Amino acid sequence: MVKQVLEDLDIPHTFKSADAVAPNDAGWIANLWESARTRMRMGDLKEYLLVIDEIHKIDDWSNQVKREWDADSFHDINLKVVVLGSSRLLLKSGLNESLAGRFELIRMTHWNYQEMRDAFGWSLEQYIYFGGYPGSAPLIKNETRWCRYVKDSIVSPSIEKDVLLTKIIYKPALIKQLFELGCSYSGEELSLNKMIGQLQDAGNITTLASYLGTLSEAELLCGMQKYANDPARKYNSIPKLMTYNPALFTIQSGKGFDNELMAPQRWGRWVETAIGAHLLCHAEEYNYKVYYWRDKSMEVDFILQKEDKLIAIEVKSGKRTTNKGLPIFRDSFHPNSAFVVGSDNVPVEEFLLLPPEKLFP
Secondary structure: OHHHHHHHOOOOEEEEEOOOOOOOOOOHHHHHHHHHHHHHHHOOOOOEEEEEEOHHHOOOHHHHHHHHHHHHHHOOOOEEEEEOOOOHHHHHHOOOOOOOOOOOOOOOOOOOHHHHHHHHOOOHHHHHHHOOOHHHHHHOOOHHHHHHHHHHHHHHHHHHHHHOOOOOOOOHHHHHHHHHHHHHOOOOEOOHHHHHHHOOOOOOHHHHHHHHHHHHHOOOEEEEEEOOOOHHHHHOOOOEEEEOOHHHHHHHHOOOHHHHHOOHHHHHHHHHHHHHHHHHHOHHHHOOEEEEEEEOOEEEEEEEEEOOEEEEEEEOOOOOOOOOHHHHHHHHHOOOEEEEEOOOOEOHHHHHOOOHHHHOO
16 A cells, blocks of 8 residues: 555655564664655755654664654654554554654554455455455455465464464463354354353453453454443443454355355355444544444344444344344434344445445434
8 A cells, every 4th residue: 555655656755674674673763764864965855755664573663763753853854754564463562662642543454345346356245255355365266275375374473473472372272262263153142151161271251351352452353342321231241253354254154155145044144244344444443432232132233332422233134034123222222323234224235335434423
């Protein structure tokens, strides 16, 4: 994305990657920064853009960036800087200095339906099943190879490199098991006690809750809380598991694209997962929370809360034919909007093409 932006910009720039730089090379960032300043002086340039890729590979990078940035600010040097990293966890691990007030965070989420459709010509059904990993797109005709690619090239590095290298994880095997179990239950409620019963060496509920939070921070798997007016009831509720990308559900549960597409009851779980992933991926960007709601047998799939605004969304697909929970929730909580996605209501494709910020009045 940044490469495409640079091609369209008229601002002189330097693009460097820290891939081949020694982590303890304390002078690399300073030397690169000074080279950019020198080019500005030599060319009598009013502004300049410095882009540093994979910056998290440099030890203590945030303190070095702060020092150079503050020097530019003091001397009124209009040097713009973009720092990039392939993982939000790896970037955060290097933030020994907060850089408060000195940066704007640009979040790059999983690819959405429109991006996969425009880039690869995918149908709605292909996106719902194969998800939003562009590198896997050429492999979907060979589903075995596609599945192996997602597991080996995306999931394993995300857990083994991003998570295990940045978080204190005392039971690495457990967090991998939790990820696999949680993905297979995407769209379903599963208590932490039941998870303990299905996992080896699961430890206690506190450990599982912590690991589930870490997987959510890595944007892999989320345990959505039940919506309630009382915050304590939210935090103590049974989590509803949801992946951040439909592909993560498919690699654990898929029995083949054609087979799942022809089974309406099972296909409904893929549709709900795609809707949930779409909402979760944009929650931080648009500053809203995602919950579910249940009262005995009555349920609503997704509840969005942004400040004092409340949106209720029910996904209607092959898994159910009635929506009794939605009117009950509407009468109890008076949301700003409550609607159904799927069937003869808001089309799934239309919803997945809609930026979630448009949902709030």
